[in-house]
Amino acid sequence: MRFFALNSSRPLGEAIARVGGFPLDPIEERDFTGGEHKTRPLVPVRGHDVFVLSGTHAEGPLSANDRLLRLMFFLATCRDHGAARITALVPSLAYARKDRRTQPHDPLGSRYVAQALEAMGPDAVVTIDSHNLQAFENAFRIPALNLHIRDLVAAAIRSRCEAQDRQDIVIVSPDAGGIKRAQLLREACVEAGLPEAGLAIVEKRRVQDVVSGTLFAGEVRDRAVWILDDMIVGGGTMLRAAHACAERGAAEINLVATHAMMDKTAIQRLADPLITRVYLSDASGMPGAAAALLGSRFELISVAGLLAETIERFHRDPEAPRTPIG
Numbered sequence: 001m002r003f004f005a006l007n008s009s010r011p012l013g014e015a016i017a018r019v020g021g022f023p024l025d026p027i028e029e030r031d032f033t034g035g036e037h038k039t040r041p042l043v044p045v046r047g048h049d050v051f052v053l054s055g056t057h058a059e060g061p062l063s064a065n066d067r068l069l070r071l072m073f074f075l076a077t078c079r080d081h082g083a084a085r086i087t088a089l090v091p092s093l094a095y096a097r098k099d100r101r102t103q104p105h106d107p108l109g110s111r112y113v114a115q116a117l118e119a120m121g122p123d124a125v126v127t128i129d130s131h132n133l134q135a136f137e138n139a140f141r142i143p144a145l146n147l148h149i150r151d152l153v154a155a156a157i158r159s160r161c162e163a164q165d166r167q168d169i170v171i172v173s174p175d176a177g178g179i180k181r182a183q184l185l186r187e188a189c190v191e192a193g194l195p196e197a198g199l200a201i202v203e204k205r206r207v208q209d210v211v212s213g214t215l216f217a218g219e220v221r222d223r224a225v226w227i228l229d230d231m232i233v234g235g236g237t238m239l240r241a242a243h244a245c246a247e248r249g250a251a252e253i254n255l256v257a258t259h260a261m262m263d264k265t266a267i268q269r270l271a272d273p274l275i276t277r278v279y280l281s282d283a284s285g286m287p288g289a290a291a292a293l294l295g296s297r298f299e300l301i302s303v304a305g306l307l308a309e310t311i312e313r314f315h316r317d318p319e320a321p322r323t324p325i326g
Contacts, residue, residue: 001315002045002083006054006070008062012091012282012304013053020308027074037066039074046082051311052122055284056094056113057261064094068113072120079121087314088122089307092231092259092284096127099135114139126310128283128303129230129258147310149281150181152301153256154188156279157226160254161194169197170220170250172227174241175204182228198223202241221249224276231259232280235266242274252276256301260285267293 003022005013007029017024026042054071058064078086095109117125124143130136133146161167173182179201186197200218227241242253253276260280267290270278278294280287281301291298
């Protein structure tokens with residue numbers, strides 16, 4: 001087996017290798033004058049079961065396009081040099097939010113990314129908490145597996161409830177599109193040994209980046225609320241939901257997201273005194289920057305164990321890419 005992590009995802013790659021007990025194989029990444037780039041494995045891949053980790057979200061100096069192209073070229077390089085099987089571990093997929101046409105002549109970015117990745121020759125693609133599960137699964141013609149972190153989130157909620165001696169919790173979706181995600185987390189909380197949680201939904205309508213909507217369904221007064229979304233980008237959606245819960249008397253307000261694709265301004269929004277705690281995974285984005293600003297109000301949910309388990313299952317069983325994990 002070979003496990004590679006492109007440099008932009010190396011911290012997570014190191015954590016996965018540490019948890020999984022297997023090596024992180026070396027690569028070379030070089031930038032050239034004129035903006036071009038080269039990445040290659042520094043160990044043979046011929047006949048090996050190859051796993052390649054790289055997010056494709058924008059972060060630091062690299063755009064989503066930069067990271068996507070680097071991943072594509074590395075996958076193609078491994079295929080060219082005789083890898084027996086290649087699995088692309090892509091915690092965050094670029095353009096996943098553009099999964100349907102909302103205007104005439106709109107592109108379908110999520111499908112185009114799938115086609116581009118497939119053309120590079122991977123045998124399977126793995127992501128974490130896809131923005132739209134149906135769009136993700138339907139975009140690929142190769143095995144495409146979506147991992148979820150709701151069991152990890154449920155464990156964090158249980159730990160918080162035990163520390164606070166509190167059982168009256170509500171899972172809140174900050175928009176209608178996240179209702180199913182919130183319902184599945186409620187079920188995971190019950191499986192984790194918690195009483196059945198309440199459910200609340202905040203209305204959200206977006207027209208040309210103007211967000212509106214005043215309806216609120218659910219009861220949160222004197223309860224601990226957990227506002228759940230797949231990603232935080234600008235932070236406005238989560239903060240808006242937090243204020244809606246505070247106005248209705250919530251006892252404490254916790255935010256949970258898988259992908260922390262935030263800039264410093266968004267992170268500062270999460271420091272609002274209304275927010276009790278912020279739970280972010282290390283699947284992608286800037287949880288480290290959030291931790292530095294929020295201090296004790298921040299908690300990391302690591303996906304290293306989940307991805308290490310996925311690699312182990314895939315490597316042991318050729319049919320594993322078709323088996324749900326997590």
